[in-house]
Amino acid sequence: MSSRTLKVGTRGSTLATTQAGHVRDALIAAGYPAELVIVRTRGDVVMAPVERIGVGVFTLELRAALERGDCDIAVHSYKDLPTARDDRFAPIAVPPRVDPSDVLIARDGLTMDTLPQGARVGTSAPRRRSQLAALRPDLDLHPLRGNIDTRMGYVTSGDLDAVVLAAAGLDRTGAGERATHRFGIDEMLPAPAQGALAVEARADDTEAIEALAVVDHLPSRVRVIAERRLLADLEAGCTAPVGARAEFDDAGLDGGGVLTLHAVAAAHDGSTVLRTTGTTTPAEHPDGPVAAAEELGRRLAAELLERGARDLMTVESPEQRAPLVPKESTTAPPTVTDP
Numbered sequence: 001m002s003s004r005t006l007k008v009g010t011r012g013s014t015l016a017t018t019q020a021g022h023v024r025d026a027l028i029a030a031g032y033p034a035e036l037v038i039v040r041t042r043g044d045v046v047m048a049p050v051e052r053i054g055v056g057v058f059t060l061e062l063r064a065a066l067e068r069g070d071c072d073i074a075v076h077s078y079k080d081l082p083t084a085r086d087d088r089f090a091p092i093a094v095p096p097r098v099d100p101s102d103v104l105i106a107r108d109g110l111t112m113d114t115l116p117q118g119a120r121v122g123t124s125a126p127r128r129r130s131q132l133a134a135l136r137p138d139l140d141l142h143p144l145r146g147n148i149d150t151r152m153g154y155v156t157s158g159d160l161d162a163v164v165l166a167a168a169g170l171d172r173t174g175a176g177e178r179a180t181h182r183f184g185i186d187e188m189l190p191a192p193a194q195g196a197l198a199v200e201a202r203a204d205d206t207e208a209i210e211a212l213a214v215v216d217h218l219p220s221r222v223r224v225i226a227e228r229r230l231l232a233d234l235e236a237g238c239t240a241p242v243g244a245r246a247e248f249d250d251a252g253l254d255g256g257g258v259l260t261l262h263a264v265a266a267a268h269d270g271s272t273v274l275r276t277t278g279t280t281t282p283a284e285h286p287d288g289p290v291a292a293a294e295e296l297g298r299r300l301a302a303e304l305l306e307r308g309a310r311d312l313m314t315v316e317s318p319e320q321r322a323p324l325v326p327k328e329s330t331t332a333p334p335t336v337t338d339p
């Protein structure tokens with residue numbers, strides 16, 4: 001082991017630096033000197049909807065910084081990464097995952113059961129919009145962007161009755177108690193890999209690759225692989241109305257437990273929602289747990305395609321109204337249209 005200090009690259013948001021800070025701490029604890037390096041990305045600057053600026057916007061520039069050597073290790077929110085493998089980098093390591101679910105943050109402690117008819121709810125993600133519309137067709141859905149604090153601010157200010165966010169973002173920044181409702185598996189399935197981090201190093205940096213092994217948690221990686229295989233096989237990006245969530249039973253991976261994958265593909269307006277569930281026992285698979293997870297993701301994707309998922313998802317996304325932008329924002333009106 002050398003004394004080279006590994007530069008851990010991250011976006012600058014509170015969430016991103018908190019997440020990357022955990023990775024840095026784990027590296028240091030394992031004997032690898034490490035420090036954070038903040039990489040500013042256009043996703044942090046431009047307030048246009050993610051559907052327009054491209055899903056890669058959060059991860060593209062961090063990957064470019066890693067390739068250039070501005071950092072040695074990059075920490076991404078896994079769900080923001082494109083599904084295609086990128087050969088510039090070593091296979092992705094996945095630290096222990098936190099709660100993958102979505103949460104509602106509503107005024108006055110309102111939940112999905114008590115939100116009044118026609119309540120104004122903010123979320124841009126097509127996956128959340130379509131599943132919410134299916135659960136509660138009466139809701140008045142508003143697109144919005146911005147970091148977690150900005151989004152929650154619309155509820156505090158009274159502009160919206162509620163917003164939907166990833167539990168992970170709240171839990172990791174210590175704001176988990178702001179959630180008034182955690183969506184269950186039957187209500188809303190998260191984005192594939194939500195709540196998981198993706199940690200990358202350059203493909204030729206053997207020292208950094210060795211360090212990746214100490215932050216990797218195989219059961220978390222196996223769950224994410226099942227979810228992302230499904231997403232890739234549906235040929236959908238993270239802006240598609242596709243949700244997936246894989247969970248081990250109590251026996252876990254080491255105990256030879258069962259991995260269950262829940263998946264959903266929905267029409268943008270929530271008028272049709274295709275759901276499916278399947279299981280596998282990864283520890284018993286002859287080709288290993290990763291192969292078992294891939295097989296499960298493939299199997300459920302094939303089933304959803306068979307049932308018409310592609311037609312459902314390729315139907316034009318409904319015209320959305322202009323997204324809310326933070327009042328204090330000095331950013332010019334969004335003009336960026338390329339990823």
Ligand SMILES: NCc1[nH]cc(CCC(=O)O)c1CC(=O)O
Pocket residue numbers: 077078079080164165166168169193194195196197
């Ligand atoms: N696309 C934005 C994004 N990327 C990762 C998270 C939350 C943390 C995570 O899911 O790992 C969020 C915010 C959100 O969806 O509410």
